[in-house]
Amino acid sequence: MHTIVPAAPGDATAILDIQRRAFAQEARLSDNWDIPPLTETLNAVVEHIRSQTVLTARHGTRIIGSVRGIVTGTVCTVRGLSIEPAHQGHGIGSSLLDAIECAHPHVTRFELTTNTVMEGNVRFYERHGYRVAELTRYSDRITLAQMRKTAVAGDA
Secondary structure, three states: OOEEEEOOHHHHHHHHHHHHHHHHHHHHHHOOOOOHHHHOOHHHHHHHHHHOEEEEEEEOOEEEEEEEEEEEOOEEEEEEEEEOHHHOOOOHHHHHHHHHHHOOOOOOEEEEEEEOOOHHHHHHHHHOOOEEEEEEEOOOOOEEEEEEEEOOOOOO
């Protein structure tokens, strides 16, 4: 069982550590360790916690996942959805995604970018109402899917 709670600045190290473990497989499959989730700094995570919406999934007091919602105007960009590898596949990602959407009832659209090298990513977001808006070839191994979801009043 897990709970979803807002992050505090003191959670930044745990959030970044989980993010790095969670995105390591993507880096291996892409043969590129210079991806934003792995190069992000601790200060950047702390700044997001202070200025945007950062939610954590916890098992007891232990952080096992997180997600960020970065609002610009009427659009919320979903970033950094990361689950501790040992806890993946148990609905935690779905809980975090639902929670970040519910935390932003006044936006008109949610957006995110995911790497298609991770075969289940696009399907996961499609199950939550996101649709591929654009595919961008980043390198010979990396194609990024920019995905969008229109926020529906009472749904987000």
